[in-house]
Amino acid sequence: MLAAEVADRSAPAPFMVVGKVNGRDTAVRAATPAEALSRMLDWLADDADASAVWYLREDWPGPVTVIGRPAPGTEREARRCAHLFPLEPGTVLDGAITARCGARLALPEIEWLTLGAGMPCERCLAKAAAGNPGPRLEGGRG
Numbered sequence: 001m002l003a004a005e006v007a008d009r010s011a012p013a014p015f016m017v018v019g020k021v022n023g024r025d026t027a028v029r030a031a032t033p034a035e036a037l038s039r040m041l042d043w044l045a046d047d048a049d050a051s052a053v054w055y056l057r058e059d060w061p062g063p064v065t066v067i068g069r070p071a072p073g074t075e076r077e078a079r080r081c082a083h084l085f086p087l088e089p090g091t092v093l094d095g096a097i098t099a100r101c102g103a104r105l106a107l108p109e110i111e112w113l114t115l116g117a118g119m120p121c122e123r124c125l126a127k128a129a130a131g132n133p134g135p136r137l138e139g140g141r142g
């Protein structure tokens with residue numbers, strides 16, 4: 001049995017964190033963006049020169065939408081609404097990330113939320129609805 005598989009719990013882990021820590025190439029899975037970020041911070045605590053990025057696995061079947069808001073202290077409280085961030089499989093995330101509404105947030109300054117937490121960004125919700133037509137109720141059968 002591979003040691004790496006011991007940590008592989010049954011929970012789906014759509015995210016990959018890859019980087020270089022103490023000169024070694026390192027890769028781990030993460031179930032949530034928050035977990036991915038905490039791995040990266042662990043690595044940086046270990047090695048101040050560590051570099052790391054995270055992304056939605058390229059073999060994941062489709063885009064995943066994650067929810068986050070500016071961390072406490074980075075924005076006025078009234079502006080800390082929860083944005084929707086669509087992630088494409090295989091797209092590496094480092095630096096900053098753009099929400100559906102166009103808001104761009106620095107990754108280290110995002111507080112990741114679970115679905116339903118926080119005050120949703122209305123512009124993100126409107127874009128999500130517009131981008132996902134879904135079944136329409138037609139008015140009349142003619």
Ligand SMILES: [Zn+2]
Nearest residue numbers: 083101121124
């Ligand atoms: Zn938004």
